Amino acid sequence: MTSTLTLHHVPASRSFRIIWLIEEMRAAGVALPDLDIETYAITDGSLRNADFLTRSPAGRVPALDVNGISLCESGAIVEYLCETHPEAGLAPAVGTAQRPAYLQWVHFAETMASLIANLNMQYLFLRDPSMRSQAVLKMEARRLEACVAAIEAAVTGQDWVLDSGFSAVDCMLGFNLSAVPYFVKLDAYPIVRSYIARMEARPAYQAARDLDGPQTFYSRDFYAPDDAD
Ligand SMILES: N[C@@H](CCC(=O)N[C@@H](CS)C(=O)NCC(=O)O)C(=O)O
CATH class of the missing domain: 3.40.30.10 (Glutaredoxin)
Incomplete structure (x- = not known):
């Protein structure tokens, strides 16, 4: 076949x-x-x-x-x-020491992406902006920032999320981190910013971006609740 x-x-x-x-x-x-x-x-x-x-x-x-x-x-x-x-060699084999962390982070990426999806829905896809909930906007941005903080801790002292090196987990998180800056300021997360830079420097990441096509959702650099300080 x-x-x-x-x-x-x-x-x-x-x-x-x-x-x-x-x-x-x-x-x-x-x-x-x-x-x-x-x-x-x-x-x-x-x-x-x-x-x-x-x-x-x-x-x-x-x-x-x-x-x-x-x-x-x-x-x-x-x-x-x-x-x-x-x-x-992009995922630790079943039974190896890094396997539990691999599974955890693959699924963590979706917990985190669901927050991005909620923020996208509220800011970009509602028919009428008056349908937005300011409480949901604030809560989901805070919960997203908590995920960023978890990644900051995970990559402190190492290049990639798994101790064993670059893995499919980084591909899962790479999408999230390309969307996060629309909702969370990364100034307080220098380690995450370096992690993003390492992802973007990979030739495979760049080849994938060329195949991906342009994003058409976001027309602003940053989205915040109406009364954000
Ligand atoms: N858990 C699913 C989520 C998939 C998902 O929601 N994808 C979004 C794009 S990032 C989508 O297709 N949205 C279309 C819609 O909600 O109608 C996955 O990881 O594949």
């Missing part, structure tokens, strides 16, 4: 995690088929078409078609690609 790899994608969304991981795998010498990228948009109804819903029942990206298997949920896709390509 011919190998195929198709990513159902929205530029600057969680599907960036998958493009970056695939580029890291190629950089590690894994022979993967060319990546076909099918691009959708959050606001034009394309994520609700019947064909797409067979791949992703909640109508969310990413979804990946890989050798006849269709899979949604970025964390599941990342875990699946890492376990089918252990030679890439």
